[in-house]
Amino acid sequence: MIGVFDSGVGGLTVIKEIFKELPGYQIIYFGDTARLPYGTKGADFVKKYSLKISQWLLQRGAKVIVIACHTSSAWASESLKKQFAGIPIFEMINPGVKEAVKITKNKKIGIIGTPGTIKSGAWEKKLLELEPNLKIYSKSCPLFVPLVEEGWINKEITREIIEEYLEEFKNRGVDTLVLACTHYPILEKIIKKEIGPKIKIVNPARSLVKELKLFLKNNPKIVSQVKKGRNHQFFFSDQPYNLEKISHFCLNKKIKPIIKDPF
Amino acid sequence: MIGVFDSGVGGLTVIKEIFKELPGYQIIYFGDTARLPYGTKGADFVKKYSLKISQWLLQRGAKVIVIACHTSSAWASESLKKQFAGIPIFEMINPGVKEAVKITKNKKIGIIGTPGTIKSGAWEKKLLELEPNLKIYSKSCPLFVPLVEEGWINKEITREIIEEYLEEFKNRGVDTLVLACTHYPILEKIIKKEIGPKIKIVNPARSLVKELKLFLKNNPKIVSQVKKGRNHQFFFSDQPYNLEKISHFCLNKKIKPIIKDPF
Numbered sequence: 001m002i003g004v005f006d007s008g009v010g011g012l013t014v015i016k017e018i019f020k021e022l023p024g025y026q027i028i029y030f031g032d033t034a035r036l037p038y039g040t041k042g043a044d045f046v047k048k049y050s051l052k053i054s055q056w057l058l059q060r061g062a063k064v065i066v067i068a069c070h071t072s073s074a075w076a077s078e079s080l081k082k083q084f085a086g087i088p089i090f091e092m093i094n095p096g097v098k099e100a101v102k103i104t105k106n107k108k109i110g111i112i113g114t115p116g117t118i119k120s121g122a123w124e125k126k127l128l129e130l131e132p133n134l135k136i137y138s139k140s141c142p143l144f145v146p147l148v149e150e151g152w153i154n155k156e157i158t159r160e161i162i163e164e165y166l167e168e169f170k171n172r173g174v175d176t177l178v179l180a181c182t183h184y185p186i187l188e189k190i191i192k193k194e195i196g197p198k199i200k201i202v203n204p205a206r207s208l209v210k211e212l213k214l215f216l217k218n219n220p221k222i223v224s225q226v227k228k229g230r231n232h233q234f235f236f237s238d239q240p241y242n243l244e245k246i247s248h249f250c251l252n253k254k255i256k257p258i259i260k261d262p263f
Numbered sequence: 264m265i266g267v268f269d270s271g272v273g274g275l276t277v278i279k280e281i282f283k284e285l286p287g288y289q290i291i292y293f294g295d296t297a298r299l300p301y302g303t304k305g306a307d308f309v310k311k312y313s314l315k316i317s318q319w320l321l322q323r324g325a326k327v328i329v330i331a332c333h334t335s336s337a338w339a340s341e342s343l344k345k346q347f348a349g350i351p352i353f354e355m356i357n358p359g360v361k362e363a364v365k366i367t368k369n370k371k372i373g374i375i376g377t378p379g380t381i382k383s384g385a386w387e388k389k390l391l392e393l394e395p396n397l398k399i400y401s402k403s404c405p406l407f408v409p410l411v412e413e414g415w416i417n418k419e420i421t422r423e424i425i426e427e428y429l430e431e432f433k434n435r436g437v438d439t440l441v442l443a444c445t446h447y448p449i450l451e452k453i454i455k456k457e458i459g460p461k462i463k464i465v466n467p468a469r470s471l472v473k474e475l476k477l478f479l480k481n482n483p484k485i486v487s488q489v490k491k492g493r494n495h496q497f498f499f500s501d502q503p504y505n506l507e508k509i510s511h512f513c514l515n516k517k518i519k520p521i522i523k524d525p526f
Contacts, residue, residue: 033303033304034298034305034308035297035298036303040296040501040502041296041297041501041502042501042502042522045297045501045524115504142409142412143406143409143410143413143415145409146405146408146409147406149405150405150406152406157420157423157424157427160420161420164418238303238304238305238308239303239304239305241303259305261308
C-alpha cells in the first residue's frame with residue numbers, strides 16, 4: 001500500500017498522478033482537514049502532525065510514504081526520514097527542484113505557494129544547492145486555495161486573481177514556474193493561459209510520481225501490486241469541504257471519505 | 264478582565280468595538296490560529312476547543328467570556344453556558360438576531376458567513392424563533408476571509424468578488440444583511456457600497472458589545488475597570504498570518520502577539 005498524506009484535499013492532485021502512472025497500487029490517504037491549512041502554521045506544529053500521521057499510515061500497512069503537502073515537505077521531510085529510517089519517503093520538493101533546473105534555459109525560476117511554503121525558503125535553498133546561478137522569484141498566493149475549494153476554476157474572477165498574482169513573473173522574464181502547492185495544479189490550465197507559452201510549468205506532483213514510479217520499478221518487492229479489487233481508502237480527520245467538487249476536478253469521480261481523527 | 268476568543272484574528276473586529284465602547288476594561292484575547300479556520304470544521308471539534316479555550320481564559324482571570332467566533336457561537340455557546348454556569352457568556356448570534364429583527368421592515372433578511380456558520384443553520388433558527396414570518400436567504404462566502412487576511416480590502420477584485428457573492432441579495436429584495444463572520448466587518452464599507460443604501464447592515468460585533476456594555480453597567484461588580492496601565496493580552500496558539508495588516512484595519516495600531524498553544 002502507498003500511504004499519502006496532505007493537510008486536506010489538495011493531495012488528491014498527487015493521487016491523480018498516481019492513478020495515472022501507477023494504476024496497480026493500493027492507496028491509503030490521510031487528509032488532516034481538522035488542522036488544515038498547514039500553510040499558515042508554524043514549523044513545529046507541521047512537524048509534529050506529519051510524524052503522527054506517517055506513524056499512523058505505517059501502522060495501517062503503508063510501505064511507502066508520500067508527503068503530498070508542500071508545507072510538510074518543506075518542514076517535516078528530514079525529521080520523517082530520520083524517524084522512519086528504512087521506509088521510502090517521497091516528498092514534493094526534490095523531484096520538482098530537479099525538474100525545474102532541467103527545464104530552465106535562462107536560469108530564472110518563479111515559485112508560487114502558500115505563505116508557509118514560501119516563508120520556509122525550502123524551494124530556493126534546494127534549487128540553489130543544485131544550481132547556484134539561478135535567479136529565483138517567490139510569491140505566496142493565499143487566495144488560490146480557497147478559489148479551488150470554492151470550485152471557482154473557470155471564472156473570470158479567478159483569471160483576474162491569477163493575473164494579479166502572476167503578472168510580475170512575466171515582467172521578470174522567468175521561463176519556469178513551479179506550482180509549489182498541491183491545490184495549484186487544479187488551476188494549471190488557466191495559469192498556463194495567463195502566463196503564456198514562454199513560461200514552462202513544473203507540477204511537483206508529476207515530478208514526484210515519476211520518481212516514485214521508477215523507484216517501484218527498481219524495487220518491486222517493497223509494495224505489492226493488486227490486480228483486482230483495489231480498495232483505496234481516503235481518511236480525513238474532519239469532514240472535508242467541497243470534497244465532491246475537488247475530487248471531480250482531480251479524479252473525475254467521487255470518492256468515499258472516511259472521517260476519523262486518530263490524534 | 265474580559266476574555267475574548269476566536270479561531271484566529273477575525274475577533275479583533277469585536278475588540279475594535281470593545282475598545283470603542285468599553286475603553287476602561289482589560290482584555291485577554293485568545294486566537295486559535297493553530298487550528299483555524301473553525302468554519303470548515305465539524306461541530307464536535309469546535310465544541311471541544313471552545314470549552315478548552317474558555318476554561319483557560321477563566322483560569323487566567325477572565326470574569327466574562329465573549330465568543331467572538333461565529334462558528335463557536337453557533338455550535339458551542341449552549342455547551343459553554345452549561346459547563347460554566349454563573350459565568351456571563353456573550354456570543355455573536357442572539358444580539359445580532361435581535362438587531363436584525365428590529366431593523367427589517369419587509370421581513371426579508373440576508374445572512375452571509377463561513378460555510379460552517381451557514382451550514383449550522385443557527386442564524387435562521389434563532390431569527391425564526393424570534394419572528395416566524397421572516398424570509399431568510401443565507402449564503403456562505405468562503406473567499407471573504409482570505410481576502411481580508413491578504414489585506415486586499417480596497418482592490419477592484421475584492422469588489423468583484425463581493426458583487427459575485429451578494430448580487431442575489433439585491434435581486435431578492437432583502438432590506439437587512441447580517442455579517443455573520445468576524446472578518447466581514449473589515450469589508451463593511453465596500454459591501455455597503457456594493458449592495459446600496461436600501462440594504463441595512465447588521466454587524467453582530469456591534470450588537471454584542473452594545474449588550475455587553477449594558478450588562479456591565481447593570482452589574483458593575485463583576486469586572487473591574489482599570490483606570491491606568493491597562494495591559495491587554497493577545498494570545499495566539501500559532502503565529503498569526505498578516506496580523507500587522509489586520510490589526511491595523513481593525514484597531515488602527517499594532518498589537519504584540521504572545522504565541523502559546525496550551526492544548
